[in-house]
Amino acid sequence: AQSVSQHNHHVILSEAASLELGCNYSYGGTVNLFWYVQYPGQHLQLLLKYFSGDPLVKGIKGFEAEFIKSKFSFNLRKPSVQWSDTAEYFCAVIPGGSYIPTFGRGTSLIVHP
Amino acid sequence: NAGVTQTPKFQVLKTGQSMTLQCAQDMNHNSMYWYRQDPGMGLRLIYYSASEGTTDKGEVPNGYNVSRLNKREFSLRLESAAPSQTSVYFCASSERFGAKETQYFGPGTRLLVL
Numbered sequence: 001a002q003s004v005s006q007h008n009h010h011v012i013l014s015e016a017a018s019l020e021l022g023c024n025y026s027y028g029g030t031v032n033l034f035w036y037v038q039y040p041g042q043h044l045q046l047l048l049k050y051f052s053g054d055p056l057v058k059g060i061k062g063f064e065a066e067f068i069k070s071k072f073s074f075n076l077r078k079p080s081v082q083w084s085d086t087a088e089y090f091c092a093v094i095p096g097g098s099y100i101p102t103f104g105r106g107t108s109l110i111v112h113p
Numbered sequence: 114n115a116g117v118t119q120t121p122k123f124q125v126l127k128t129g130q131s132m133t134l135q136c137a138q139d140m141n142h143n144s145m146y147w148y149r150q151d152p153g154m155g156l157r158l159i160y161y162s163a164s165e166g167t168t169d170k171g172e173v174p175n176g177y178n179v180s181r182l183n184k185r186e187f188s189l190r191l192e193s194a195a196p197s198q199t200s201v202y203f204c205a206s207s208e209r210f211g212a213k214e215t216q217y218f219g220p221g222t223r224l225l226v227l
Contacts, residue, residue, distance in 0.1 A: 044218040099214075
């Protein structure tokens with residue numbers, strides 16, 4: 001079955017550490033890719049998105065993601081995390097020909113001050 | 114703009130009771146969606162409305178009904194609640210129905226079915 005996998009379910013880091021959250025999908029062909037963030041007690045909001053062009057996408061709050069087509073991956077990165085980055089992060093994929101996103105299970109990030 | 118609003122924020126139901134979750138958006142978006150979020154499961158689409166006057170089933174529609182009341186409002190109804198419907202429900206909207214559309218989410222409704 002087509003799916004979106006986020007391999008890291010829980011990540012715990014200290015402030016200033018670097019972050020990389022994995023996202024892999026199983027769709028072939030064209031895909032549209034999103035990362036959403038959900039801060040504690042809040043709703044999901046868009047961090048960044050990729051449709052085409054430069055595979056390195058920059059988003060809000062210093063986050064970036066790299067689309068590697070050959071690896072079916074769209075990993076989220078941040079060079080130096082802050083305590084305020086504590087949140088749940090969701091990868092979402094809309095495969096070509098569809099209009100509905102499939103979300104990964106989410107990665108819970110805790111950043112210790 | 115308030116964005117996407119949902120009521121209620123919390124609800125406790127007994128098995129078999131019915132209720133309607135309300136969602137409204139003030140961004141003049143054409144498309145609206147209902148998701149449920151369960152631990153370890155991510156978000157799963159229940160129903161969506163690509164445009165006013167249309168609704169379609171998503172991944173997990175059983176036990177739910179929806180109504181696109183007008184362009185602003187999209188409600189989700191549980192006719193006979195079951196413990197398996199205990200979840201957090203999110204409404205979302207997008208300007209258009211398309212593969213490149215960003216969805217804007219509401220704050221969620223936490224539902225507990227006893």
